[in-house]
Structure formats: structure tokens, C-alpha cells
Amino acid sequence: MLPGSTLTVALAAVASSLVLAACERETETAAAPTPRPVRTITVVKRETGTPLTFTGRIEAEDEVSVAFRISGRLLANDTKLGDRVKAGQVLAQLESQNEMNGLRQAQAALAAAQGQLTQARNHFDRQQTLLAQGWTTQANFDVASKAQQTAQSQVDAAEAQLKSAHDLVSFTELQADAPGVITATGPRAGEVVQAGQMIARIARQDGRDAVFDVPAQLIRSASPNPQITVRLTDDPKVTAQGRIREVAEQANPVTRTFEVKVGLTDPPAAMRLGATVVGQVQTNAGPMIEIPSTALTRMNQQPAVWIVDPSTGTASVRNVDVSRFDEAQAVISQGLDTGEIVVTAGVQALHPGQKVRVLGSGP
Structure with a gap:
């Protein structure tokens, strides 16, 4: 038998060995974390476009808004939504008293100018005859010629004013310039409208x-x-x-x-x-890569996905270009190749180089 002191030393040595072995096993266990389970898909390209x-x-x-060229008070506007109109059909009218008065004034001014022109022509003809016979001077003839030209200019101006007055009277009627359908209406009869204000909108039938x-x-x-x-x-x-x-x-x-x-x-x-x-x-029928939208994450403020390396079982993050995105799928234009493995579930809990285990596969 061993002495008491020797037995005590031996037991202490055995206990120390057991403690060291347990510590080594705990260290090995801590150094080998359990792979995180994830779901993945294998990237493929589709050759058809998406409707x-x-x-x-x-x-x-061709749709046009019609309006009066002058301001005034609406006398009539019977346009209704959906009405079919013909070219030249009257759509609305303005009160035309002022314009008619202007027309009558222009007619009177033209008549007066024509009377003065007739008188100036007669005087010119007399002066021309007298000058040929030697009974008048060249100065009198020149005055008569100038008076005739002035009277003719006044007639021309009066005719232009009369035409302008006729135009103003015609502007009190709003006509359709082409056949079509009324798609919108503006002010009704009794309202005062401004030049250019929409009275009706016509959809032309072409x-x-x-x-x-x-x-x-x-x-x-x-x-x-x-x-x-x-x-x-x-x-x-x-x-x-x-x-x-x-x-x-x-x-x-x-x-x-x-x-x-x-x-x-x-x-x-x-x-x-x-x-x-x-x-x-x-859409364009070129090759496209579609992945579930749940696979997308962000890196450097850009869209990214997690890629699984099948040889090492580790995950790494990579930026990608997204050409189209909705709640279900994302179309990737650049950053992925056929055959790569993309994580579709569990992306928020991964970090670069982390070991992963694809759900449904062995440990």
C-alpha cells in the first residue's frame, strides 16, 4: 500500500487531469458553433419576358377646347355632355348689341368715305380737263390729285374697319370646327365669360x-x-x-x-x-434572373443578397442591380450568375463568413 501522503498526491493529479480534459472539451465545443439554418434557391435564368x-x-x-375670341355675356349655351356635333354647328352665343352697333357705325363711316371719294374724283377730273385746256394751274391740279388719294385711303380704312366689325359680330357665335362629341362643358347662359375661357371640349371623331x-x-x-x-x-x-x-x-x-x-x-x-x-x-424577352423579394438586403446603401459557398458552407454578401421589384419577386439585372445559391430566408441574422445549413439537408 502507498503511504497516505503519496495517495493524496496521486488523487490530486488524477483530478487535475480530469479538469483539464473537461476544459479542453468545452473549448472545442465553443470553437465550433452550430451552423445557422437557412432556406436557399439556385439561380436560373428565364428566356421569356413577363406580361x-x-x-x-x-x-x-384629338381633343380641343373651344372658346369665344371676345368677352361678353352668354346669351345661349345648350351644349350637353355626350352630344354629337357637326362642323359649323353653333354651340353658344354672346349678346351682340355692342358688336352690332359697331358694325352699323363702320357701315356709316364707309358710306361717308365713299361719298368723299366720289367728290374728290369729280374735282380731280375737272382739274385734269381744265389743265389740258390751259384754264387752271398745275398747283390746283396737284391739290386735286392729292385729295383724291386721301379720299381713297379713307375708303380703304373704312372697308377694313367694316370687315373687323363683321368679324366681331361673327365672334359672338361659337361654332364647332369639326364633327365630334362634347366631353366637357363650361359656363351656362347668363354668365359673363372672358376671351379664351373654355365653353366646351370636343373630342374629334378621327x-x-x-x-x-x-x-x-x-x-x-x-x-x-x-x-x-x-x-x-x-x-x-x-x-x-x-x-x-x-x-x-x-x-x-x-x-x-x-x-x-x-x-x-x-x-x-x-x-x-x-x-x-x-x-x-x-417586357423584353432577354434572359432574366428572378429571386424572391425576401432574399434582398442592403449593403453600402445598395441592394444585396447572401450567397452560399457550397464547398465551405459559408455565407457572403454581394451587391446586385435590381431592374424590377414587387412584393413577391425581384428581377436581378447584374450581380448573379446561373448556378449560384442565394439565401431566401434568414438573411437578417447572417454575417460574412458564417457557417450555414440549408434546411432540408443533413447536418
């Missing part, structure tokens, strides 16, 4: 547009000169084809969208002015 739909309205291709408010990114993603299918919202069987005719140069200050006018080819009669329609257009 985009947006809601709009039917408007006239074309129909489908008008949409479109985000800038959809304009960029659409094919050049795309064929657009337009359908009535209340009857999708009523369709028409069209192409973009005009894109607004400036965005709406409230919605930040651009007004796009689509010229329709032979639109059916059911597509009346103001009808609500749905337009569908195909």
Missing part, C-alpha cells in the same frame, strides 16, 4: 387613344415599339390592338408616373370615351 398589365381610360386622339399612367421602370423594361392589347374592364372580350403614340416628357408631380398614350387600331364601338380599360404589354 405587364395596367389600368387606363379611353380618350380621343381616332381613339388608351391612356395609362405608367412607372418609369416599366417604360424602360418594355420592348421597343411594343404591340399592346387593350381590353374593356367590364367586358374583357372587347379588345383592340395599339402601339405607343406618345409618352409624357415629365412625370406627374404627385404619382411620379408618366402618361402614355396608346393609339388604337380600329377600336370597337363599345370602347367609348371615358371607358376603363386594361392594357397588357410584354
Whole structure:
């Protein structure tokens, strides 16, 4: 048997060894954290474009507001929304007493000027005859000639004033310059209107547009000169084809969208002015990468995604360019390649170089 002191020393040594072994096992356990579980997808490219739909309205291709050229009090205005008008049809009238008085004054002024011209011509003819016979002087003849020219100028001025007076009288009637449909009306009879104030708006019957408010990114993603299918919202069987005719140069200050006018080819009669329609257009059919929107995060104030390295099982973050985004999916234009593994769930809890475990795979 070992002496008591020797036994005590041996037991202490064994205990120290056990403590050191336990510490080493704890250190090894702390150094090997459990991989974080994540969900992923493998990047693939699609070769077909995505159809985009947006809601709009039917408007006239050519719509004009008509107004009086002069101010006055409305005597009559019987225009109603939806009325069909013909070219030359009277739409409204102003009280014309002042203009008629001006016309009569101009007629009287012309008559007086014509009388003076007749008198000046007779005097000129007499002076011309007397000068030829030697009974008058050259100075008298020159005075008569000048008086005739002055009288002729006064007649010309009076005729111009009479024409202007006739125009003012005609301006008291507002006529349609082309056939069409009334789409808006202005002041009614009895109101005083100013020159240029809208009395009615006419949609001329020479074309129909489908008008949409479109985000800038959809304009960029659409094919050049795309064929657009337009359908009535209340009857999708009523369709028409069209192409973009005009894109607004400036965005709406409230919605930040651009007004796009689509010229329709032979639109059916059911597509009346103001009808609500749905337009569908195909985006560019180039290769696209789509990922769930939950995969997006941010790095350096730019969109980014987490990439899983299959050889090491670690995650790294990478910036990407997003060409289109909605609540479900994001279209990536640059930053990803086919076959790469992108984290779609758990992106907020990752850090660079972290070990991950794809859910559904082995530990």
C-alpha cells in the first residue's frame, strides 16, 4: 500500500487531469458553433419576358377646347355632355348689341368715305380737263390729285374697319370646327365669360387613344415599339390592338408616373370615351434572373443578397442591380450568375463568413 501522503498526491493529479480534459472539451465545443439554418434557391435564368398589365381610360386622339375670341355675356349655351356635333354647328352665343352697333357705325363711316371719294374724283377730273385746256394751274391740279388719294385711303380704312366689325359680330357665335362629341362643358347662359375661357371640349371623331399612367421602370423594361392589347374592364372580350403614340416628357408631380398614350387600331364601338380599360404589354424577352423579394438586403446603401459557398458552407454578401421589384419577386439585372445559391430566408441574422445549413439537408 502507498503511504497516505503519496495517495493524496496521486488523487490530486488524477483530478487535475480530469479538469483539464473537461476544459479542453468545452473549448472545442465553443470553437465550433452550430451552423445557422437557412432556406436557399439556385439561380436560373428565364428566356421569356413577363406580361405587364395596367389600368387606363379611353380618350380621343384629338381633343380641343373651344372658346369665344371676345368677352361678353352668354346669351345661349345648350351644349350637353355626350352630344354629337357637326362642323359649323353653333354651340353658344354672346349678346351682340355692342358688336352690332359697331358694325352699323363702320357701315356709316364707309358710306361717308365713299361719298368723299366720289367728290374728290369729280374735282380731280375737272382739274385734269381744265389743265389740258390751259384754264387752271398745275398747283390746283396737284391739290386735286392729292385729295383724291386721301379720299381713297379713307375708303380703304373704312372697308377694313367694316370687315373687323363683321368679324366681331361673327365672334359672338361659337361654332364647332369639326364633327365630334362634347366631353366637357363650361359656363351656362347668363354668365359673363372672358376671351379664351373654355365653353366646351370636343373630342374629334378621327381616332381613339388608351391612356395609362405608367412607372418609369416599366417604360424602360418594355420592348421597343411594343404591340399592346387593350381590353374593356367590364367586358374583357372587347379588345383592340395599339402601339405607343406618345409618352409624357415629365412625370406627374404627385404619382411620379408618366402618361402614355396608346393609339388604337380600329377600336370597337363599345370602347367609348371615358371607358376603363386594361392594357397588357410584354417586357423584353432577354434572359432574366428572378429571386424572391425576401432574399434582398442592403449593403453600402445598395441592394444585396447572401450567397452560399457550397464547398465551405459559408455565407457572403454581394451587391446586385435590381431592374424590377414587387412584393413577391425581384428581377436581378447584374450581380448573379446561373448556378449560384442565394439565401431566401434568414438573411437578417447572417454575417460574412458564417457557417450555414440549408434546411432540408443533413447536418
